[in-house]
Amino acid sequence: MAKGFQSLPGFRDFRPEDCAIRNYLFTHFREVAxxxxxxxxxxxxxxxxxxYLKKTGGELGSQLFRFEDQGGRxxxxxxxxxxxxxxxxxSSQRDYPKPMRWFEIGQCFRYEKPQKGRTREFYQFNVDLLxxxxxxxxxxxxxxxxxxxxxxxxRQGDFIIRLxxxxxxxxxxxxxxxxxxxxxxxxxIVDKLERESPEKISQKLQALNLSFQQxxxxxxxxxxxxxxxxxxxxxxxxxxxRDDVEVDLSIVRGLAYYxxxxxxxxxxxxxxRAIAGGGRYDTLISALTDGSVDLPASGFAIGDVVIxxxxxxxxxxxxxxxxxxxxxxxxxxxxxxxxQEQQTAALDLATRLRQAGISVGYSLSSAKFNKQFKQAExxxxxxAIVIGSEYPTLSVKTLATRTEEIISDSDNIAQxxxxxxxx
Amino acid sequence: MAKGFQSLPGFRDFRPEDCAIRNYLFTHFREVAxxxxxxxxxxxxxxxxxxYLKKTGGELGSQLFRFEDQGGRxxxxxxxxxxxxxxxxxSSQRDYPKPMRWFEIGQCFRYEKPQKGRTREFYQFNVDLLxxxxxxxxxxxxxxxxxxxxxxxxRQGDFIIRLxxxxxxxxxxxxxxxxxxxxxxxxxIVDKLERESPEKISQKLQALNLSFQQxxxxxxxxxxxxxxxxxxxxxxxxxxxRDDVEVDLSIVRGLAYYxxxxxxxxxxxxxxRAIAGGGRYDTLISALTDGSVDLPASGFAIGDVVIxxxxxxxxxxxxxxxxxxxxxxxxxxxxxxxxQEQQTAALDLATRLRQAGISVGYSLSSAKFNKQFKQAExxxxxxAIVIGSEYPTLSVKTLATRTEEIISDSDNIAQxxxxxxxx
Numbered sequence: 001m002a003k004g005f006q007s008l009p010g011f012r013d014f015r016p017e018d019c020a021i022r023n024y025l026f027t028h029f030r031e032v033a034x035x036x037x038x039x040x041x042x043x044x045x046x047x048x049x050x051x052y053l054k055k056t057g058g059e060l061g062s063q064l065f066r067f068e069d070q071g072g073r074x075x076x077x078x079x080x081x082x083x084x085x086x087x088x089x090x091s092s093q094r095d096y097p098k099p100m101r102w103f104e105i106g107q108c109f110r111y112e113k114p115q116k117g118r119t120r121e122f123y124q125f126n127v128d129l130l131x132x133x134x135x136x137x138x139x140x141x142x143x144x145x146x147x148x149x150x151x152x153x154x155r156q157g158d159f160i161i162r163l164x165x166x167x168x169x170x171x172x173x174x175x176x177x178x179x180x181x182x183x184x185x186x187x188x189i190v191d192k193l194e195r196e197s198p199e200k201i202s203q204k205l206q207a208l209n210l211s212f213q214q215x216x217x218x219x220x221x222x223x224x225x226x227x228x229x230x231x232x233x234x235x236x237x238x239x240x241x242r243d244d245v246e247v248d249l250s251i252v253r254g255l256a257y258y259x260x261x262x263x264x265x266x267x268x269x270x271x272x273r274a275i276a277g278g279g280r281y282d283t284l285i286s287a288l289t290d291g292s293v294d295l296p297a298s299g300f301a302i303g304d305v306v307i308x309x310x311x312x313x314x315x316x317x318x319x320x321x322x323x324x325x326x327x328x329x330x331x332x333x334x335x336x337x338x339x340q341e342q343q344t345a346a347l348d349l350a351t352r353l354r355q356a357g358i359s360v361g362y363s364l365s366s367a368k369f370n371k372q373f374k375q376a377e378x379x380x381x382x383x384a385i386v387i388g389s390e391y392p393t394l395s396v397k398t399l400a401t402r403t404e405e406i407i408s409d410s411d412n413i414a415q416x417x418x419x420x421x422x423x
Numbered sequence: 424m425a426k427g428f429q430s431l432p433g434f435r436d437f438r439p440e441d442c443a444i445r446n447y448l449f450t451h452f453r454e455v456a457x458x459x460x461x462x463x464x465x466x467x468x469x470x471x472x473x474x475y476l477k478k479t480g481g482e483l484g485s486q487l488f489r490f491e492d493q494g495g496r497x498x499x500x501x502x503x504x505x506x507x508x509x510x511x512x513x514s515s516q517r518d519y520p521k522p523m524r525w526f527e528i529g530q531c532f533r534y535e536k537p538q539k540g541r542t543r544e545f546y547q548f549n550v551d552l553l554x555x556x557x558x559x560x561x562x563x564x565x566x567x568x569x570x571x572x573x574x575x576x577x578r579q580g581d582f583i584i585r586l587x588x589x590x591x592x593x594x595x596x597x598x599x600x601x602x603x604x605x606x607x608x609x610x611x612i613v614d615k616l617e618r619e620s621p622e623k624i625s626q627k628l629q630a631l632n633l634s635f636q637q638x639x640x641x642x643x644x645x646x647x648x649x650x651x652x653x654x655x656x657x658x659x660x661x662x663x664x665r666d667d668v669e670v671d672l673s674i675v676r677g678l679a680y681y682x683x684x685x686x687x688x689x690x691x692x693x694x695x696r697a698i699a700g701g702g703r704y705d706t707l708i709s710a711l712t713d714g715s716v717d718l719p720a721s722g723f724a725i726g727d728v729v730i731x732x733x734x735x736x737x738x739x740x741x742x743x744x745x746x747x748x749x750x751x752x753x754x755x756x757x758x759x760x761x762x763q764e765q766q767t768a769a770l771d772l773a774t775r776l777r778q779a780g781i782s783v784g785y786s787l788s789s790a791k792f793n794k795q796f797k798q799a800e801x802x803x804x805x806x807a808i809v810i811g812s813e814y815p816t817l818s819v820k821t822l823a824t825r826t827e828e829i830i831s832d833s834d835n836i837a838q839x840x841x842x843x844x845x846x
Contacts, residue, residue, distance in 0.1 A: 004510065004513055004514075004711050004712035004713060004715065004716075005470075005471065005473070005474050005477075005510045005711060006471075006510075007466070007467055007470065007507075007510070007511075008467065008469055008470065008471065008492075008496065008498060009494075011467035011469060012467065013464075013465075013466055013467065013507075013511050013515075014464055014465035014466070015464055015511070015515055015518075016462040016463065016464050016525065019462075019463045019464050019465050020462075020463070022465070023463065031780075034782050035777040035780065035781065035782050035783065036777065036782070036783070036784075037753050037754045037782050037783065037784040037802065039439040039442075039443075039753060040439065040442045040443070040446065041436075041437055041438055041439050041442050042436075042437035042442050042445070043430070043436055043437070044430055044431060044434035044435065044436065044544065045468070045530065045544070046431055046434060046488075046500075046532075046544075047428075047430065047431065048428060048429075048431065050428070051428050054428075065469075065492065067490030067491070068490070069431075069488065069534065070534050071432075071534075073431065075431060077469075077500075084430075087427065087428045087429075087430070088430075088436050088438070090427055091427075092436075092438055095438075097798070097801040097802070099787060101753075101784075102439065107468065109469075111492065111493050111494075121467065121468070121469075129787075132787045132788065133788075134787050134788040136787040136788065137787050140787060143774070147774075147777065147778070150778075235770060238766065238767040238770035238771055239770050239771065239773070239774040240771065240774060241774075288427050288428060289427035290427060292427065293427075330460050330462060330524075331460045343661065344661040347658060347661035347662050348661055348662065348663065350662070351566070351570075351662040351663060351664075354458040354459065354570065355570070355573075357454075357458065358458065359457050359458045359459070359460050360458065360459070360460065361459075361460040361524075364522060364552075364555045364557050364559040364560050364563060365555065365556075365557040365559065375520070378520040379460065379520070
């Protein structure tokens with residue numbers, strides 16, 4: 001490490017090889033979104049702090065990158081995108097037919113303790129279906145998340161969708177005469193089920209006149225899953241995706257604004273944090289607009305950190321990724337100047353090849369023939385074109401096979417070179 | 424506009440139609456970079472404030488989005504990327520053969536008064552060639568910027584590169600016995616030439632024992648342009664790009680760290696701010712690392728705001744953009760359910776088509792046949808596939824021509840549909 005400045009703790013530099021992996025993920029996010037007919041939007045990285053406090057009820061409050069700008073505004077680097085999406089959708093929804101299929105890829109920021117799998121910035125892929133209350137929309141969102149996992153090279157059994165419905169707990173609460181506040185408390189208890197001791201849970205349940213056993217019974221032997229879960233399961237069955245999903249009523253998602261179907265994507269061993277998660281949030285947009293816009297919504301989000309980790313840990317997914325990246329060489333063609341007198345011809349040729357979409361490199365300073373050849377190999381070029389005193393006659397060497405062809409520079413040289421590149 | 428939250432002043436929402444334009448720019452940035460063999464990197468949006476103060480000598484100081492994080496660090500949302508690039512290149516350059524051809528696309532933030540063409544956030548495309556001191560590197564960077572303009576649909580005469588060399592002014596200063604500090608002052612005067620009154624300029628020049636006439640003479644009738652400018656011009660001539668460039672010694676770029684060739688891209692009428700600019704900064708990386716890493720460098724940056732504006736103002740460039748965007752329909756295929764009993768078949772078909780890379784939509788809630796057809800048209804689908812009681816027999820309608828084909832669902836349906844789509 002050189003002397004001098006460091007990046008901030010929890011913030012990542014993407015060297016070219018890391019950026020290629022980031023872009024591999026983005027390409028797959030965009031491709032799967034396209035197949036499902038979603039269009040991309042983006043919102044600002046900075047918003048009024050109030051937007052997040054209002055939306056999340058302050059749950060993310062202690063993790064906000066929050067400050068006052070030069071105009072005295074209380075502003076925050078976005079910790080997530082759904083609040084901004086709600087703001088944008090509310091103000092623009094009149095201009096679009098419903099349902100709106102929208103997606104976004106961008107960075108979010110949370111002041112957390114940096115550790116493996118937890119950074120202070122991360123990219124998130126957000127997919128949302130706005131203006132459709134039918135549970136077919138929830139199924140569509142879940143199917144997209146499954147398709148994404150398959151597209152990234154994961155196979156059945158590598159991952160599992162844990163599927164649930166918050167309204168199950170609403171019904172359960174009402175059956176046990178709980179008030180709305182008590183139901184909210186119950187959801188908090190269920191959310192922390194895997195992280196708290198049975199004693200602590202029992203204690204909290206006692207305040208609601210419920211027992212740990214009743215809760216476990218409700219999770220393991222539900223009387224009825226309800227219409228929404230039934231529909232979603234049947235819908236996914238028709239798509240050949242039923243085996244990627246398990247009903248798990250202990251999943252309720254932390255954030256208060258979910259109100260129906262919720263789900264999380266886990267690695268099969270459930271050894272990592274949730275890879276992705278989402279659900280239905282029909283009242284958020286109404287809440288953000290003081291009731292003036294009512295737009296039912298269902299969506300999900302996936303971050304880049306955990307999914308990259310799982311790809312690296314899963315041999316066939318990791319092989320697919322690295323094979324894709326290996327085909328992206330820096331240069332299609334490297335020009336080698338055997339005669340410095342031909343510099344003008346070389347620059348002219350480089351320009352014409354580039355204009356035809358071919359990537360071209362060459363030595364920027366005058367260098368010996370052998371050194372230029374070495375540069376061509378270091379740059380992982382596919383072809384080396386030698387330009388010497390015989391110009392316009394050119395020698396084209398395929399670096400992998402060391403075979404050579406003699407061609408003449410002419411109007412259709414780009415075509416000849418493209419043909420050699422696609423061999 | 425609905426009641427509720429607004430975005431912050433100077434920050435942009437990208438609705439799908441705006442995001443498509445942003446992505447059109449990004450696609451062209453990446454494509455031209457690829458042809459020139461540049462690889463993408465990314466650095467954090469937040470850095471220690473000190474990094475920017477050290478690099479720019481505080482010139483951007485008053486425009487910084489600067490704050491203290493929860494750990495008491497003085498941090499800043501990046502106003503530009505070159506400082507971070509310098510930091511990253513210094514710490515990683517040992518791992519890469521030279522020269523390094525690196526590019527980046529990302530957001531920057533400046534607290535400026537929001538007005539037409541000036542926002543508080545903007546995307547920037549940064550292209551840098553590191554580790555090559557030959558002026559062939561400067562020519563390569565300038566050629567890339569010209570190629571980008573052409574690629575975006577601009578023609579000769581739509582734009583002009585104003586090319587200069589800071590060392591010309593160093594030589595001029597030394598000839599007039601100016602101290603290094605006085606030369607720095609002279610560069611500041613030249614930089615503001617188009618923005619300040621002749622009186623004010625004369626006054627400032629007097630302190631350096633120079634006259635306004637001497638300065639104008641030096642700009643308009645240079646004795647010699649020097650080797651670097653001569654080389655760059657000859658190099659661009661060989662590429663057929665000489666006519667896109669004019670020597671203009673009044674261009675020196677504001678930032679203190681440029682030390683050689685500098686250039687700016689303008690619209691032909693010079694009615695807008697500079698569209699792009701760049702130059703050679705051989706000492707920056709050394710300065711950021713207290714002299715431990717010495718890496719000559721040349722680069723340029725272009726923002727998304729001014730270039731988008733110029734595209735919209737230039738009929739052939741704007742036509743190219745909107746024609747490209749018009750071909751991106753939301754859905755290739757819209758499935759229409761003529762018989763609700765066939766829902767399972769429809770979901771299965773949607774899944775298979777999507778897995779083959781075709782984008783597929785359908786009505787998420789049960790709707791009448793005509794309404795589904797209307798949805799297909801609103802979604803700008805190319806084909807409507809009607810699934811009725813005759814399934815597996817399907818009716819495929821091309822919406823633009825209203826022609827119909829009858830095909831049967833089978834293992835190679837995706838192939839048949841792809842064939843229809845590419846007609």
